[in-house]
Amino acid sequence: MFARLVRESFVRNPRRKIMTAAALVVGMAVATATLTVALEVGDRMAREFRSLGANLLVTPQSDTLPLEIGGVDYRPVDEGAYLREANLGKLKMIFWRHNILGFTPFLDVPAVLAQPQPDRKFTSEAGPATLASPSQPLSVMVVGTWFDHDVPVPDGTRFKTGIRLTNPAWKIQGQWFHDGANEAVVGVTLAAAYPGGISAGKTIYVNVRSGVASQPRPVPLLVTGIVSTGDAEDDAILVPLSVAQSLSGHPGQFRRLFVSALTKPADALSERDPSTLTPTEYDRWFCSPYISSISYQIEQVLPGTDVHAIRRVADTEGRILSRISTLLWIVTLAALVAAGLAVAATSATTVLQRRDEIGIMKAIGATNALVGGIFLAEQLMLAMAGGAVGFVFGVVLARVLGASVFGSPAPPRLVLLPVILGLAAIVAIAGSLVPLRRAANFNPAPILRGE
Amino acid sequence: MFARLLWSLLRGSRGRLAVALVALISGATVISGLLNLNLDIGRKLAQEFRMLGANVVISSPRPSQSIGSSADAPTAAPAVMDAATVLDEIGLVRSGDIVAAPYLYIVAHSAGAPVVVAGTWLDEASKLAPAWKFAGNRVASRSDMTQCLVGRNVARQFRLAPGSDLALSYLGRSVHLRVAGIVDAGDTDDNQVFVNLPVAQALAALPGKIELVQLSVGGTSATIAQSVAQLAAALPGYDVRPIRQVTEAEGQLLNRTRLLIVSMVVLILVLTALCVLATMAALSMERREDVGLMKALGGSISRIVGLFLAEMGVLGAAGGLIGCIAGMALSRWMGERVFGASITLRWEIVPLTIALMVLVALAGALPLRLLGKVKPAVILRGE
Numbered sequence A: 001m002f003a004r005l006v007r008e009s010f011v012r013n014p015r016r017k018i019m020t021a022a023a024l025v026v027g028m029a030v031a032t033a034t035l036t037v038a039l040e041v042g043d044r045m046a047r048e049f050r051s052l053g054a055n056l057l058v059t060p061q062s063d064t065l066p067l068e069i070g071g072v073d074y075r076p077v078d079e080g081a082y083l084r085e086a087n088l089g090k091l092k093m094i095f096w097r098h099n100i101l102g103f104t105p106f107l108d109v110p111a112v113l114a115q116p117q118p119d120r121k122f123t124s125e126a127g128p129a130t131l132a133s134p135s136q137p138l139s140v141m142v143v144g145t146w147f148d149h150d151v152p153v154p155d156g157t158r159f160k161t162g163i164r165l166t167n168p169a170w171k172i173q174g175q176w177f178h179d180g181a182n183e184a185v186v187g188v189t190l191a192a193a194y195p196g197g198i199s200a201g202k203t204i205y206v207n208v209r210s211g212v213a214s215q216p217r218p219v220p221l222l223v224t225g226i227v228s229t230g231d232a233e234d235d236a237i238l239v240p241l242s243v244a245q246s247l248s249g250h251p252g253q254f255r256r257l258f259v260s261a262l263t264k265p266a267d268a269l270s271e272r273d274p275s276t277l278t279p280t281e282y283d284r285w286f287c288s289p290y291i292s293s294i295s296y297q298i299e300q301v302l303p304g305t306d307v308h309a310i311r312r313v314a315d316t317e318g319r320i321l322s323r324i325s326t327l328l329w330i331v332t333l334a335a336l337v338a339a340g341l342a343v344a345a346t347s348a349t350t351v352l353q354r355r356d357e358i359g360i361m362k363a364i365g366a367t368n369a370l371v372g373g374i375f376l377a378e379q380l381m382l383a384m385a386g387g388a389v390g391f392v393f394g395v396v397l398a399r400v401l402g403a404s405v406f407g408s409p410a411p412p413r414l415v416l417l418p419v420i421l422g423l424a425a426i427v428a429i430a431g432s433l434v435p436l437r438r439a440a441n442f443n444p445a446p447i448l449r450g451e
Numbered sequence B: 001m002f003a004r005l006l007w008s009l010l011r012g013s014r015g016r017l018a019v020a021l022v023a024l025i026s027g028a029t030v031i032s033g034l035l036n037l038n039l040d041i042g043r044k045l046a047q048e049f050r051m052l053g054a055n056v057v058i059s060s061p062r063p064s065q066s067i068g069s070s071a072d073a074p075t076a077a078p079a080v081m082d083a084a085t086v087l088d089e090i091g092l093v094r095s096g097d098i099v100a101a102p103y104l105y106i107v108a109h110s111a112g113a114p115v116v117v118a119g120t121w122l123d124e125a126s127k128l129a130p131a132w133k134f135a136g137n138r139v140a141s142r143s144d145m146t147q148c149l150v151g152r153n154v155a156r157q158f159r160l161a162p163g164s165d166l167a168l169s170y171l172g173r174s175v176h177l178r179v180a181g182i183v184d185a186g187d188t189d190d191n192q193v194f195v196n197l198p199v200a201q202a203l204a205a206l207p208g209k210i211e212l213v214q215l216s217v218g219g220t221s222a223t224i225a226q227s228v229a230q231l232a233a234a235l236p237g238y239d240v241r242p243i244r245q246v247t248e249a250e251g252q253l254l255n256r257t258r259l260l261i262v263s264m265v266v267l268i269l270v271l272t273a274l275c276v277l278a279t280m281a282a283l284s285m286e287r288r289e290d291v292g293l294m295k296a297l298g299g300s301i302s303r304i305v306g307l308f309l310a311e312m313g314v315l316g317a318a319g320g321l322i323g324c325i326a327g328m329a330l331s332r333w334m335g336e337r338v339f340g341a342s343i344t345l346r347w348e349i350v351p352l353t354i355a356l357m358v359l360v361a362l363a364g365a366l367p368l369r370l371l372g373k374v375k376p377a378v379i380l381r382g383e
Helices: A002-012 A015-052 A085-093 A188-193 A241-248 A279-286 A291-301 A311-353 A355-363 A368-406 A416-440 A444-449 B002-012 B014-052 B083-093 B122-128 B152-157 B197-204 B221-234 B244-286 B288-296 B301-339 B349-364 B366-373 B376-380
Strands: A056-060 A100-114 A138-145 A149-152 A158-161 A171-174 A183-187 A203-208 A219-228 A237-240 A256-261 A305-309 B056-059 B098-110 B113-120 B133-136 B147-151 B165-170 B173-184 B192-196 B212-217 B239-242
Touching: A002 A368, A015 A311, A015 A368, A015 A416, A015 B244, A056 A291, A085 A100, A085 A149, A085 A291, A100 A158, A100 A241, A138 A241, A183 A188, A183 A203, A188 A219, A203 A237, A203 A241, A219 A237, A219 A241, A237 A241, A256 A291, A279 A291, A291 A305, A305 A311, A311 A416, A311 B014, A311 B244, A311 B301, A355 A368, A355 A444, A368 A416, A368 B244, B002 B301, B014 B244, B014 B301, B014 B349, B056 B221, B083 B098, B083 B212, B083 B221, B098 B122, B098 B197, B113 B122, B113 B152, B113 B165, B113 B197, B122 B147, B122 B192, B122 B212, B147 B152, B152 B173, B165 B192, B165 B197, B173 B192, B173 B197, B192 B197, B212 B221, B221 B239, B221 B244, B244 B288, B244 B301, B244 B349, B244 B366, B288 B301, B288 B376, B301 B349
Parallel strands: A138 A237, A183 A219, B113 B192, B147 B173
Antiparallel strands: A056 A256, A056 A305, A100 A138, A100 A203, A100 A256, A149 A158, A171 A219, A183 A237, A203 A219, B056 B212, B056 B239, B098 B113, B098 B165, B098 B212, B133 B173, B147 B192, B165 B173
16 A cells, blocks of 8 residues: 555656656766765876876985985996896885886986097097087986886786886977987987087987996987976986996996885874884784885885885875865765755655645545655655666766866766765655654645645 | 835745755855865965975076086086075065075085085075974074084984084085984985085185075966066076976866866756755745735736746845855865965955856746746635
8 A cells, every 4th residue: 555655656746756856866966976076086186196206216225325416316336236127026016016106217327428420539629610619528417217118027917117107297309218229318408508409310429437447439329309307307318227227337227216106195194103003003004005104015025225205295295185185075075965955955845845645645544654654755766766867977977077177087986876875865855854744734624725 | 015025025935935045055155165265276285385395496507517527526616606696686586485595516525425515505495395304403594604404314324413523525625513403305305414505615615606596486387487487587597497397287286176176166056056946946836826816916927027036136145145254264164174274265256156146046946937827816716
């Protein structure tokens, strides 16, 4: 009987349900979309921040003090400790390997830029006019690195990384060098300052600055592009790591490693010293992508290294991320409240519209409990249907929002479906409770008289 | 007459209108709060981005490596510039909020090992790099010739602690300094010794010379670009170089956040309209009898609808106004909660929000069209 009453109400008069259903669909679509975006936003913004450059720096532990000025190491090549290139695949074996977005090794070699006539002595004073001004070779920094290097990972997979991933903001005119080829990319300031200028297609000759004995002849490098980094590399020559290694006589080695990792903003737990944590706290710390736990894990797989968070980047990122996500949650909450209010208002309206019906039911002997039960059951069914349809629309809306805000659609989260259905049920029922309470006081006689 | 009718209408269905008003107020609160935040968020994010440190570097146009090939003293003859002229020009450009510090780098020796010594203004340098953490004391004055700050790695290498002595020598000249504090920068700064500029100038025998100036220019990317252009114009012959990564990331992040907030505002507007619509639908059902009576008494339908629309307009304006006041409080709270600083209140948001709410309320009055169909006779018969 009860089921039939409820069913009949839907079958006989579907138009009356339209408004509540529409409000439920719209409200829940908005709720789904905002929640999906809010869940996504931290991750997206964190990725956005990775364009700032790496946030972790790995250096040899037992190193002499780097003589770095403006990001370039001026130590002679035969001084200080090196790291082994062969171990780098292990970075993709740590617990948070999927948060390691990229890493790039760097090897700075103080070098001289010789004059481009290989058949003449570059120190010749008696050369033609083109050679007249820089009779003395230009001293430059040659930076060996990866642009897009294929790294074997010990688990058998391969990982392509390099400054393509860690420094996406670097702008190149022309092309990047090919891995392993005798090619170079010249910093924009250096290219302009070089007498006569350097442009893509030109061949330059570099030689290591100290320890001349190891490399008597200059190495020819084909310039493939001019890079603008807005940083110290603008004054340097970027070459494939292997070229810098053979130039410096340190095959398979490098000095500095920059790692770009997706991290969670620091909080009270991440600031503490891991050795003071209780076992459960330690597990939680280890299993959270804090910058401190990721650097700890990198130190474990690359023994003999020091891993520092580049605090400038990491702190800024953490602060802004936590601020924006707080902001987003407040906004999401506001949208949820608005959605709930809209659904509740329409539910209340539908109950009031059906005063006549309630009057008749009561007149033929329905108890308040029965009337309330019928209405609540209807609302619940509406909430389920509206919530489900709203969820589908919300997924679409989230894709649109994600695409317009972040440039790629936000993936649907099925976890949200029960949340949305529950939310729909709560607001639909909460919205009809007050008018139903009032309906309980209806006196059937005046209603039936049409008053 | 119109006004009196309007008044009694508003009074007559207080309960229903209250629901619509609540919806309008809450919508207006959130919208004005968010719009306010949206206008101010650029400034707030710009402040956060200053954590990244210097965003403009001024140096001599020649690349500093182009001098000599002596490997052991790479900055023996840096491309120096005159401190006074450059700093004076920067001082003149001080249009916005600029923190600047001059730098002179030398590779000095301490206990036989080379170390990079950065001569700067120690009081400004720590402002330039807000991410620095100190163990020990800071150096509060740029004329303090006896104290220095050392980077974390330098302290480890030379076993220094706050209060210990550090001797630096460079090309036969030497100086004895006391370590005031240890800097944890998480950066290459960890490998440097920071001294006040005159100390480094005396060591290098380059009085009045500096190698570069680092600046932290406040403001949004647009104002930073403007300041950079001004600096470049004031310092012809010098290389004024913005550190691009910072400003670009900032602009992108700002755009995305703003877009997100604006789309949320639109969604909330739609929901508010829906809420008002539902309430108005119920109200127009209840008002059928009033309308029937009015029509029977000879009221034209346009007049009656006009009456109801005026009612909604008043409601929208009232909701918008109250919501704006609440929204100001909300954005203030959000500013405190999210950015830890108050938000500048923009008064131009008040008319905007009120206009939006009146529009939403009028859109919500759409069901009133149904009243046109009301036939007075039927209503008066009580059907």
